[in-house]
Amino acid sequence: MRVHFIAIGGSAMHNLAIALHLKGFNVTGSDDEIFEPSKSRLNKHGLLPKTEGWKPQIITDELDAIILGMHARKDNPELLRAQELGLKIYSYPEYLYEQTKDKRRVVIGGSHGKTTTTAMVMHVLQQLNMDFDYMVGAQLEGFDTMVKLTKDAPIAVFEGDEYLSSPIDLTPKFHWYKPHVAMLTGIAWDHMNVFPTWENYTSQFTKFADSIEGNGTLIYFDDDDELEIIASKQSQIQTIAYNTIDSTNVDGQTIVQWDGQSYPMEIFGNHNLQNLNGARLVCNQLGIDDDTFLKAMQSFKGAAKRLQLLKKNDTANIYLDFAHSPSKLKATTSAMKQQFTKRKLIAVMELHTFSSLNKDFLPQYKNTMDEADKAVVFFNPEVLKHKKLPKITEQDVLSAFGRKDLKVLTDSNELVTWLKAQDYDSTNLLIMTSGNFSGLDIKQLTSELI
Structure with missing residues (x-):
């Protein structure tokens, strides 16, 4: 089978490409940008495109299937060529x-x-x-x-x-x-x-x-x-x-x-x-x-970024969690307080997804971080611009979460400074995000905190 991936660098796409390669398929792919860890993992299996960019000339009727990723657009030149040739085009779940x-x-x-x-x-x-x-x-x-x-x-x-x-x-x-x-x-x-x-x-x-x-x-x-x-x-x-x-x-x-x-x-x-x-x-x-x-x-430790223990000492644990939706935020914060009844909890979350940064959706977060002893919400106004969403203010976030002592930050340097100023004696830190707080090396940061 000869299979070509349009947008091979995606998280699911590159893993499917590797899986089919290991199954014995002839796999090729293209993308306009490929980041780590996809880049190294594709390279390890000889699947990394030699150059970035779309190449409609490599789409031929010799291909048995095209697998199209969400990162590609409807007017992608490789997709248009595949449609012109009448090739079978699949989404990866299909x-x-x-x-x-x-x-x-x-x-x-x-x-x-x-x-x-x-x-x-x-x-x-x-x-x-x-x-x-x-x-x-x-x-x-x-x-x-x-x-x-x-x-x-x-x-x-x-x-x-x-x-x-x-x-x-x-x-x-x-x-x-x-x-x-x-x-x-x-x-x-x-x-x-x-x-x-x-x-x-x-x-x-x-x-x-x-x-x-x-x-x-x-x-x-x-x-x-x-x-x-x-x-x-x-x-x-x-x-x-x-x-x-x-x-x-x-x-x-x-x-x-x-x-x-x-x-x-x-x-x-x-x-x-x-x-x-x-x-x-x-x-x-x-x-x-x-x-x-x-x-x-009994030997299951969890999935990456799902209440993942990053670092601990005798008086503090630091966890990373993917939580970003209101229900996930509330459940994860509650779990930390239930498990460590004798420790205080500092909870930090990033508004990063389309829904979480939408002013109309923000009220869904009301009371979701109330169980934390200290709570911080971070968002980057540049991300709103990138997602072409209307502006939200720090006051919008404060009002939506319904917690008067909530700290709202929009600068990652300010967040780092605040975190380093906290006392972690008998205190856990819970970091919740589907992003990375505008480029923070979260694991490196945790090593500087405790």
């Missing part, structure tokens, strides 16, 4: 389905927790030496790539993202996968630029549930009203509800209690314990019993 349509597909969706839960299922399968294909949205310990596709693996485990598939395919990604086993962690409005209303957003999850294969299974969090409605309308599939698994907190470590047994875990927080319980039910569907699952989960 191609993932194409490669796994004869396998048993497991898909984890939801507005939050889907990366972590997918990682949990993958961790357990790997611990048990089960053969499986996968796609997950973060780099995981013990896995070389974020995508794996093979000829013989009987199972495929996918993180089910609700964002759009490509510039010419406005299908939410998870609608492509048609799972046999599906899990939904919860619904909280996100991606306002694509789904402008709550009703429009939630309808995507209804369509996902409707796409589950006949006699399949939907596992869902039962404390979510919208998911209860979606599950109640399913008549052709099995539905299984879950909630927070029982546990105790002993000196800062979470001990799961199950069937009279105790299982010490590396993870913590109600949200993670809900994810764990859902992952348990997913693994039950794959023939894995509860005791085997929980024993395997």
